Amino acid sequence: MPHQVDLHVGQRLRQRRTLLGMTQQKLADAVGIKFQQIQKYESGANRISASRLWVIARALEVPVSHFFEGLTEEERALHENGEHEDGVIAPEVFHQKETIDLIRAYYNLKEAPRKRLLDLAKTLADAAA
Numbered sequence: 465m466p467h468q469v470d471l472h473v474g475q476r477l478r479q480r481r482t483l484l485g486m487t488q489q490k491l492a493d494a495v496g497i498k499f500q501q502i503q504k505y506e507s508g509a510n511r512i513s514a515s516r517l518w519v520i521a522r523a524l525e526v527p528v529s530h531f532f533e534g535l536t537e538e539e540r541a542l543h544e545n546g547e548h549e550d551g552v553i554a555p556e557v558f559h560q561k562e563t564i565d566l567i568r569a570y571y572n573l574k575e576a577p578r579k580r581l582l583d584l585a586k587t588l589a590d591a592a593a
Contacts, residue, residue, distance in 0.1 A: 466509060467511075473512060474507055475506070475508075476530060476531045477502075477531060479558045479559055480526055481524060482564050483564060484524065486524075495523055497516075505520075
């Protein structure tokens with residue numbers, strides 16, 4: 465069974481790659497490995513060496529520390545809605561295609577409609593609580 469840290473790093477890798485709209489093949493080409501290896505890293509099946517993580521971080525334009533952010537929060541119990549007790553959203557939520565699509569659409573809006581959409585979402589969330 466994969467170690468929790470390897471799973472977390474793989475999830476953060478997948479999240480960043482997906483957010484950039486980058487395929488596994490494109491990332492693999494940038495790093496100089498086969499795309500199957502990226503799949504194994506993302507699933508936590510294979511551990512990423514320090515030097516490889518550094519190269520991946522450069523290809524994804526993030527610091528190496530990005531892959532470890534939120535690690536301690538992930539170990540806490542989650543509420544049913546995907547939030548931690550302290551209101552922090554669980555990292556798994558950001559791996560869903562729907563979430564990524566929503567974030568991309570949101571940032572493609574101009575500032576005024578984006579603010580209105582955010583206000584609407586907050587109102588709906590409050591009404592559902």
